[in-house]
Amino acid sequence: MSRFGGALRSEVTKITSTRMWWILAIIMVAYIAVCAGGAAALFGALGDSTNGPSISGESLAPLIYSFGPTLGYVFAVLLGALATTNEFRHQTLTPTFLATPRRGRVLVAKLVALTGAGALYGVLAMIAAVGAGAGLLLAFGIDPQLGDPDTWALVGRSVLAMALWSAIGVGLGVLVPSQVAAIVIVLAFTQFVEPILRLASSIAEWTAQIGQFLPGAASDALVGASFFSLAAGAGGGGTMLEWWQGGLVLLGIAVLVSVLGWFTSWRRDVT
């Protein structure tokens, strides 16, 4: 167990000893703060006028706060994917496996370390979303729901979602060791392929049954609110998993890609 502790400490040092983690974190926090604050201001202003879409204050606050995970998860995946692809790219798998010849131990330590880092990203993302969102809601005289335990349950589930996304990134980086390919896959899938699939899947009841298992949909289910599911829900086919089912789907994806990566790259010759 202490050997695993050493491997885990090593993986944490790997994250903290380069600039990547905080550069990504700053970009993420700024992006979420601007979007959450902007959306709060927009709906706050629209709420005053008589026409335009109206979302009640009660449902508006959680939607604004869900910007944390829905905008932040791509940063968590990238953090995880970079942690593994960097090892291939800079050939640091050699010293890593020399220090810890049991490769399974290294992979599990990496998954645990990055899950922790993802949770930290989740905390930062929620500070940005709730900080900027609640501030502007208050400015427009809308109740930010900060006294509601449901709000804090959403914050907690968002942190969990971010942690799981980072673990998915680790597994993806093992499955696709090429850093450029991994980044392209992450960006293309999260920003383009999956949104289209989710929209398409909401067309019929049976496709919606499948669509709810898409990772982004599962993540929204876990978080419990998102603009995307609101839009999909308005379309009629808004089938959603339970929050814990969504969490299990994300966990399952993380385990699946890691196990696949173990066989395709992690076990192989390091030359």
Added chain:
Amino acid sequence: MTAGVTIEFSGLTKTFGAVQAVSDLSFTVEPGRVTGFLGPNGAGKTTTLRMLLGLVRPTSGTATFGGTAYRDLPSPLATVGSALEAASFHPGRSAANHLLTYTQAAGLDRERVQLVLHRVGLGAYGDRRVGGYSLGMRQRLGLAFALLGDPGVLVLDEPINGLDPEGIKWIRLLLRELADEGRTVLISSHLLSEVQQSVDEVVIVSHGKLIHRGSLASLDQSEQKQVIVDATDRAALAAAVEAAGYTVSPLRGGVLVENAEAADVGRIAFAAGIAVTALSQKRVGLEESFLHLVGEEGAL
């Protein structure tokens, strides 16, 4: 320091697709000596060392440290220190943090980091990011990684590549010191001349096969002597020496006589009434007998 143990290679073989990189290699490497693992580029040295270190899975055969495979060593970095050819650093990480990462993974005392940085002469540069390091500094950092666990066995792949003359002198002394402390030291090189002042033993491979194993002096036995001779009438000289049963070949500045002593060639010329203008004995160096051993393709 842990005691130096014997490295044992037994029937070690590796094929990459159609390429037979290493073929049935068997030899041992003893403690207390510096052993040079030599062969031209592509001979299979790196692949052999990576199999020894558990990074590459052998197609067949074994490579162990006194009978224990690398992955089964209770504390690998404290038993075997290694530096492999490829630069394996994250350019954005400082040298000290690079070493700290593996110190933690191996459960070593974190004071070792500064100790080994000083030992390899990087004490003042530990906080700099490795991306700014010169090739020589990276070699030294690789060596620092090898020394991290104060191991009894050192396995170094091409450690002299990229070092400046001062660095080469330094590493020679270091290798000698490590072997004198009773450690097992195995270093690879594609140039005999690069390591011939450092090694006691040589293991020569070519095309993945073992072709020579012995002391450095054992290479001398295959040494051949040549004579370079010249005269105003070069053709007559060549004819006279050839008539005496020697193999001759023309050079730009004279005639090369194989397997000959200068005194004998001088006598032949004198007997033929030819006045020589130049006569010298040429010793075939270790390097040339090395190249001879590894064959023509070896002269890459």
